[in-house]
Amino acid sequence: MPQLPDVEIMTIGDELLYGQVIDTNSAFMGQELAKIGLRVRQISSVSDRADEIVAALDQARQRAQVVLITGGLGPTKDDLTKHVLARYFGSELVLHEPTLAHVEDIFRRFKRPMLDVNRQQALVPANCEVVFNAVGTAPGMWFEDQGTVFVSMPGVPHEMKYLMTEGVLPRLQQRFQVKPIEHIVVQTVGLGESFLAEQIADWEAALPANFKLAYLPYLGGVRLRLTGSDDGQPHLRQRMEALLPELRTRLGEHLFAEGEIKLEEAVGQLLLARGLTLGTAESCTGGLLAHKITSIPGSSAYFRGSIVAYHNDIKTRELGVLPATLAAFGAVSEETVREMAEGARIRLGTDVALATSGIAGPDGGTPDKPVGTICIAYADARGTVSRKFTFNRGRQLNVEYTVTMALNLLRQNLPATE
Amino acid sequence: MPQLPDVEIMTIGDELLYGQVIDTNSAFMGQELAKIGLRVRQISSVSDRADEIVAALDQARQRAQVVLITGGLGPTKDDLTKHVLARYFGSELVLHEPTLAHVEDIFRRFKRPMLDVNRQQALVPANCEVVFNAVGTAPGMWFEDQGTVFVSMPGVPHEMKYLMTEGVLPRLQQRFQVKPIEHIVVQTVGLGESFLAEQIADWEAALPANFKLAYLPYLGGVRLRLTGSDDGQPHLRQRMEALLPELRTRLGEHLFAEGEIKLEEAVGQLLLARGLTLGTAESCTGGLLAHKITSIPGSSAYFRGSIVAYHNDIKTRELGVLPATLAAFGAVSEETVREMAEGARIRLGTDVALATSGIAGPDGGTPDKPVGTICIAYADARGTVSRKFTFNRGRQLNVEYTVTMALNLLRQNLPATE
Structure with a gap:
């Protein structure tokens, strides 16, 4: 079994360094990677300058075996990630026909004139594998270089989320033979983290070694996330679910829902x-x-x-x-x-x-x-x-x-x- | 005149890498540093592991002459920044009497029993200069090591903001003889960025070389920030203000306020x-x-x-x-x-x-x-x-x-x- 890789998240853009934009992409990526059991070693936000991007890539590959890059893929002149990556990997930009067809289709649907800069979005480094972006014009790009995986995604949050969920996470799981991980989320309200922990201390202490409980506090309550990682035995999820009745009893009326659902949504239901x-x-x-x-x-x-x-x-x-x-x-x-x-x-x-x-x-x-x-x-x-x-x-x-x-x-x- | 230093922001905490917390501190620091004319070279978020913090410190000082660190100063066992820094700079923790008196005073005021972990907040590396934290118990710490400045601050946002504004930014300005920079913020609503830019294109083009205009869009409008940096001539602010009447005319009824004020606040006034x-x-x-x-x-x-x-x-x-x-x-x-x-x-x-x-x-x-x-x-x-x-x-x-x-x-x- 290969060892699980560490991941580095690299977000590119002067606007991050000036503080004009708060980097929410990294938190989303960190959460999703944690869910499949991959550890983020470092998050680095760097400028739009080519030399500084290259320096950051050099350092990231020292720390991590997977480097996930967002930002700098838009159609404007400041966005140069693609060019930097092509040069960094000794490749050149070539036209990716399926992406061009997809971009043309988008412009046709919105009845907008397609400019040359839009057409250039279909250019990708020859040595990358395109990760299809159904919700935008900038494609994701997957590189493998001397054993390190680099993936470049646009910085627009909903496009990054689509690419992560549909393309990148499944491929990472497959590429590194990541063992299945299961999550069960239980929502509570009205009890602080330490009181909650006290109420379920022995239940938590008795969890098998491959089950972990995370406390995710918010204002007024705590989300609990039970994570089960593979232990070679079958029926992982069923074994986790078998622990829930006792947890429910302990949480009593503080439990308001199971799954990713907000209090106002639960109340509405x-x-x-x-x-x-x-x-x-x-x-x-x-x-x-x-x-x-x-x-x-x-x-x-x-x-x-x-x-x-x-x-x-x-x-x-x-x-x-x-x-x-x-x-x-x-x-x-x-x-x-x-x-x-x-x-x-x-x-x-x-x-x-x-x-x-x-x-x-x-x-x-x-x-x-x-x-x-x-x-x-x-x-x-x-x-x-x-x-x-x-x-x-x-x-x-x-x-x-x-x-x-x-x-x-x-x-x-x-x-x-x- | 010494050259202006580049700054690295380093945020410490596993919760950042897991995505449980969105890093908003860096954006605040980036904004405030930009306002005094200092450039952020990179933002790095790293784990709570001592070896990884040390590795990040080693790399940060290669890139920047100022390293601003937040996080890992609380009273719990996970928070080890202080210990790591003491070791990193070959120093040891000593009791800082004024900080102890301040912590005791806070606990007395809130009538809370003071525990040993709280007393330990007054321990600081012997070779740092304490930056007083009036709004919390963890002091800021200023180190100089082989020409590089390292400042460590707590990660609690309002404490970090206090320390930045009251302690760190003024000291940086003095330490690096940062020339004065002036800002004037003009708030507009109802016009998109590109239309706005068109309306003031020639006004903007005629700005002196040391005046820069930043477009900071939000949903429904744009904040404009005019920044004037020192050009050796007197009356910098007055010269900036002299440009405003023409800008006001151009913006017309889209201008709703000058200064840092929200639309709902302007309407209330x-x-x-x-x-x-x-x-x-x-x-x-x-x-x-x-x-x-x-x-x-x-x-x-x-x-x-x-x-x-x-x-x-x-x-x-x-x-x-x-x-x-x-x-x-x-x-x-x-x-x-x-x-x-x-x-x-x-x-x-x-x-x-x-x-x-x-x-x-x-x-x-x-x-x-x-x-x-x-x-x-x-x-x-x-x-x-x-x-x-x-x-x-x-x-x-x-x-x-x-x-x-x-x-x-x-x-x-x-x-x-x-």
Whole structure:
């Protein structure tokens, strides 16, 4: 069995060094490579200068047996990766007919005139193997040179993702006889990483040596990824799945989904399955709760609308919050947020409703109610539940955390059937 | 005059290579270094392994005269940058009393028990100069070794930003006698990069050799950054400012602000200055318009609320859109969105109102109204204006673009005085 290669990711472009663009490609590639069990040894971002690209290639091949390159394949004059690679591998650019046909087809479909620079996208170094790019005009290029694999991809994220998923990862698995790896993702919410770890410590400790558990925290919860690598025994995936019932029991109500799915999507599926409609009333979240819910395609099937009641007048007029409640308890109180949820349910004509009110900061805090004081409520035909908590990590994060907690409150309280 | 050094940015952490964390620190550092005229030669992300950090340090000093390192300074066992650096520079860790006092002070303030690992944060290599970290417990460390400067900073973004801004950049300017550079940022909206470039081509061409203009595009507009570097003549900034009146004329109504300020913030300042209140009615933007507006601290002074009318019932019931309008023109029409804006203004009791309606996709398009068909409207006491356009770059971007266009419509139509 050949040893698994280390991988170097090389991203090319002055815009990365100037900080005009944040390199998100590397993180995607790192994640996908980890999933098939390949280790990234280093990520290097280099300029558009030919001599510096060549120097970086020389160094990368000292460190890694696979070098994945993105950027510098566009039609403009700054993009010279292709020319540099042809020279680096002692080759020359030749026309790749299938790529030309593909580029022509794209221009025909969009009814755009094809310029000479577009035609040049079909030129590739003679000694590379083309990795077909169905979603763009710049082809991927696979080189093998003295035992090292070099792959060049465009830097446009959705094109890079297509090439990685459809072309590069499968070829790497085959080329290096990478043993199958299986992943199971379990989504949790409402429990921090260390508490979660405590809750499943002995379950995790008892995992076989070829099973690994990764904690992937996000604001408000943790994704768990169980990875099983080949141990020569059959039925790898089934053996992993056999461990899940116990994990589910341990996670209890913190587990909200299995697989790659967001909380707002899971909540939407619950609403759909139960035939319930949702409305929201938002103060501190200022529309972000509705935005998260509506970011899911098809959400119009269960989401009817939101009343963002930033001003107290709107809370009374549009949501029916009693002036006496506001006067006695203030806008940021469980009493007010309960009336907001109940009002939203009635005004928006929905089965269930969520409401938020809090002090997002940076100003507006008092000794009684410091910045980060948050109230949320959920209402349905059976009644209303509310929660109060403090979370202060700056305005933006406070609001994002509130949205997660509100969606979780809905998930926990949704009636099983209507 | 010494030559300006090249800079290498080195980010340390397995989480970067696994893609669990996107490296945003490098982009910030690249931007700030560019602003003082220093070039980043390469960005390298490396693992938490001591031998690989050392190998990367050896290579970085071949390429650059300044190596800025982030990550690996926390209190946990994985964070070993400090130990590696001490060994690399043939030094040993010693207690830095001012840092210890600072760490103790932080724990006292937060009333947390101080553990031994926290005390160890005050250990630094004997041969470094400490760069004070007022916003965290891990100090910055400045080394000079055979003419190369190495600076180590924590990877926590707000701590790194503090250290860069307050400590590292000023010291680099002094150490390398970096000549002053001046920047003027001009914000535009509503015109693409190439059209903008055309409009100011001859103005740009006539710039003195030491003045450079950078186009920094975002979804819906372009930031322009004029950079002036020292040419030995006095009054650099004044000479740059003297060019602005002509630029302002060329940009016309596309210019919305000067300086580092977002469109939603500029719009908020206009509303504040004119003493006007704003409400919104949102269909396709689903709350994002209100969220952007309320992401600005202090927005409660002018923003009263939003009615997110995702379902048509809400459009009629809460915003007073006529059923006949919906029936005749559909929800995505200038007619409907005008009534939404007018309804929001009345229902929310505001001086002005914005409304959005569109087909965000991926589904819901028709031959007449394909995905990406967007209508926006602005209403005030004088009347209502609306726009219709097509923008189809996927659900999320369609919605973001709509928000920008709506804010711009408000900016263009806001009455000078009420």
